[in-house]
Amino acid sequence: DIVMTQSPDSLAVSLGETATINCKSSQSVLYSSNNRNYLSWYQQRPGQPPKLLIYWASARESGVPDRFSGSGSGTDFTLTISSLQAEDVAVYYCQPYYSSLGTFGQGTKVEIK
């Protein structure tokens, strides 16, 4: 089974600054058949269900602000939140899809400094 490791576990960023979250997979999530990385990112605000932000490692879900961006390939991925806003306070999770479902990263808590 794939194991996802996120870093850091938490970070505090000043409003307007950039937050960077990393996610490392124990195996590649790159599908050679279509050259897509099946890695998604979710945002979970307090008391809310997770919300899909990014899929295919870098494709932004409809309606997601462009300050959210994803990058990476193979086993190493990054979620970047540019110009952090107060409403971005949340826990962020990465999730791979490779041959089967079943794994989320442990989550990264983003707070305002």
Place this chain on the structure above:
Amino acid sequence: QVQLQESGPGLVKPSETLSLICTVSGGSISSYYWSWIRQPPGKGLEWIGCIYYTGTTNYNPSLKSRVTISVDTSRNQFSLKLASVTAADTAVYYCARFGSNKGTFDFWGQGTMVTVSS
């Protein structure tokens, strides 16, 4: 817009069976995978299992011996049964749609808190 709504008892006694239903509206339950995911208080997300509309299931190995997921396409619902529950099963339980094209859980219910206690 697809919407999912979980329903079921909020309190279950130890050793009994937890039963939840997810009702899908705004779209057909056909042609997608449908999942249950849980989140213990203050902790991360744990995938429980999923079912395709045809009835094919896939479960988390750590829970497989206790989990049953079924689907009722006529009612646009799918359900979760978790047997022999303990306090460790106390969590918010979410139902979600999984789209294999994107490899994502793209629609989620609001979640329902289930407490295991006598």
